[in-house]
Amino acid sequence: MTTDLNDVRNIVILTGAGISAESGIDTFRGGGGLWEKHRVEDVATPEAFARDPELVLCFYDMRRAAIQEKEPNAAHAALARLDAGWPGDLLIVTQNVDDLHERAGARRVLHMHGEHLNAWCTACDVRSPWRDSLVDRPACPECGERALRPDVVWFGEMPYQMDRIYDAVRKADLFVSIGTSGAVYPAAGLVRTARDLGAATLELNLEPSQGSAWFDETRLGPASDLVPAWVD
Ligand code: BJW
Structure with a gap:
């Protein structure tokens, strides 16, 4: 099991508020x-x-x-580059209700908490x-x-497109979480599902999230440094 992009084909990327923090949100x-x-x-x-x-x-x-x-930052831009060039399955599942992934140019984006x-x-x-x-x-x-x-999507309401998210997680051989505290379910549980189904798991965050123990690898720092370094 590896978190190296050269070794995987199908990727699910979960993003949270931390990826937009350096855009001023x-x-x-x-x-x-x-x-x-x-x-x-x-x-x-x-x-x-x-x-x-x-x-x-x-x-x-x-x-x-x-x-x-606000404007997209280097982390949104790096994910958009990855999306544009990635030949396998890729889905950016964002908990964010802003449109910065799309404005950076990403196409395969799903807003589980709405827009x-x-x-x-x-x-x-x-x-x-x-x-x-x-x-x-x-x-x-x-x-x-x-x-x-x-x-x-407010607390007590069902997040959007959970079937599509679980389908993508089932096929993924890499699950990456970026800029989320892991405090809110069901998003916070996706890493465990991915891991149970055999995917490698990578966390990129400013600090360890609540679910940090579930990741094979955690890299700590600002998303605008970590995400381009991971993608490029
Ligand atoms: C950086 C950085 C930088 C900073 N670079 N990193 C007990 C157990 C399990 C579940 C529950 C439970 N009690 C209740 C529940 C369910 C509840 C829940 O999870 N509650 C928990 C609080 C315990 N969940 C729900 O209600 C969900 N629905 C649901 O479960 O439905 C099932 C159901 C429904 C009906 C009937 C039957 C079943 C819905 C959750 C909806 C969440 N909505 C919000 C608001 C959206 C709209 C809005 O924007 O106002 O979504 S809440 C808020 O939290 C928002 C976010 O998407 C979500 C997650 O936050 P996120 O993105 O992780 O942000 P932060 O701030 O928490 O973390 C930021 C991270 O970034 C930090 O770690 C920083 O370190 C890092 N960071 N700068 C990199 N530069």
Whole structure:
């Protein structure tokens, strides 16, 4: 079992907030993280949205506006290069709701926790591209109902496309985790599934994640150094 790119064909890469940190997008946990400034229970659960939609929509309006001013960094660019040139199966499973992988040029990207730049109509179930505010309860472009919410996965909701993710993990001979604390399931459990099925596992993170013991190899440092060094 090897984490060397020359020895593998099918790769799953899980990314988290740490890969976008050097682009200036806040992470969630740790010093300065979003959950230090906002209580999860107030802004990132369906119950919070039912209780105080304005607070939740403001929180997401602020973050939706912020990501549009940020740029991909060297780590996003390195993964885009890998994606473009990789002949085998490759899937970037991102927990991030920003679009920096796509803006760096990556194509094989799956957003398991949704996307800031989509609005989801809970009346007609259609997702529409969305860049502006949601707090004034605009009408759904599809059905006209004022039932739009951010298209993100809150605690207690099912992450997107889990079947597709597990299919890719089953085929993978290398599983790489980049910039995630390993605190949130089911994403945090993917390394164990990959490992149980025989894949080599590599972690690239600023500090050991909660699941560090499950990785064959851990490299510590900023993603903008570690990811290009791994890919190139
Ligand atoms: C750098 C760096 C640099 C910094 N370079 N690195 C008990 C046990 C197991 C599970 C549960 C449980 N109790 C509840 C659950 C389930 C729950 C859960 O996991 N809770 C845990 C907190 C315990 N999970 C869920 O509810 C999920 N759904 C689910 O399980 O459905 C099943 C189900 C549903 C219904 C019925 C039946 C079953 C849903 C989880 C949704 C998560 N949503 C969020 C918000 C998304 C929208 C938004 O953006 O607001 O997703 S929470 C937040 O955490 C966000 C992230 O994607 C996610 C993960 O965070 P991430 O990316 O790891 O960021 P950080 O900040 O934690 O870490 C950053 C890392 O980067 C750090 O390690 C740094 O060191 C590093 N770093 N700078 C490299 N420059």
